[in-house]
Amino acid sequence: MKNVVIAVDGPAGAGKSTVAKIIAKKLNINYIDTGAMYRAITYKAIKENINIGDEKALIEIAKNTQIDFKENNIYLDGKIVNEEIRTPEVSNNVSKVAQIREIREIMVDLQRKMGQKYSVIMDGRDIGSYVFKNADFKFYLTAGVNERAIRRYKELKEKGYDVKLDDIIKDIEIRDEIDSKREFAPLIKADDAIEIDTSNKNIDEVVEEMMKYIN
Numbered sequence: 205m206k207n208v209v210i211a212v213d214g215p216a217g218a219g220k221s222t223v224a225k226i227i228a229k230k231l232n233i234n235y236i237d238t239g240a241m242y243r244a245i246t247y248k249a250i251k252e253n254i255n256i257g258d259e260k261a262l263i264e265i266a267k268n269t270q271i272d273f274k275e276n277n278i279y280l281d282g283k284i285v286n287e288e289i290r291t292p293e294v295s296n297n298v299s300k301v302a303q304i305r306e307i308r309e310i311m312v313d314l315q316r317k318m319g320q321k322y323s324v325i326m327d328g329r330d331i332g333s334y335v336f337k338n339a340d341f342k343f344y345l346t347a348g349v350n351e352r353a354i355r356r357y358k359e360l361k362e363k364g365y366d367v368k369l370d371d372i373i374k375d376i377e378i379r380d381e382i383d384s385k386r387e388f389a390p391l392i393k394a395d396d397a398i399e400i401d402t403s404n405k406n407i408d409e410v411v412e413e414m415m416k417y418i419n
């Protein structure tokens with residue numbers, strides 16, 4: 205049977221990963237968080253004291269990095285880095301790394317290989333518009349910037365980070381801007397994607413709406 209590919213795109217904090225994980229479980233397919241891949245490269249670069257403006261060095265890092273997903277864990281060179289890649293420092297730098305074309309090409313290649321090997325629900329920015337233009341289902345989740353920032357703020361607070369809501373609003377605005385204005389494979393709604401505004405919906409309602417299309 206042909207593999208199923210479900211693309212879930214949208215800006216930071218729109219709820220993509222939360223609903224994609226639930227749908228992956230319901231359908232018994234793999235969930236791939238493509239943002240985690242760009243975060244992993246960023247985390248490694250920071251750890252190795254690479255200047256985030258040094259494109260050449262960043263591309264070298266991406267070429268020499270092994271990224272794998274197993275049972276909802278992300279492995280960077282064989283080590284689980286689920287938490288390390290979600291720090292505010294990584295969030296503040298990841299969009300600059302993700303705008304580099306050569307790095308995107310390496311990641312997109314890995315993403316396409318995963319979609320060929322097994323059925324996936326993949327979340328990101330360019331999955332329906334670039335990585336899998338022929339995805340079986342495409343969703344584009346949005347929400348107002350304040351709503352999205354409050355969600356991120358609560359998540360980070362729960363994890364014990366001392367963050368300020370204003371800083372998160374700024375981070376999200378800057379990332380949205382870089383992600384949607386970059387030249388290669390920017391954040392954009394694919395013409396044939398189903399758009400869902402999650403601002404006034406809870407998780408179950410969003411999942412239910414998406415499942416209606418999938419079923």
Ligand code: C5P
Nearest residue numbers: 216238239242298299302328329330379
């Ligand atoms: O999804 P998340 O917010 O963790 O993604 C982190 C960053 O990775 C995004 O802000 C964006 O710069 C980049 N990204 C991307 N393309 C994807 C997924 C994420 O450029 N498919």
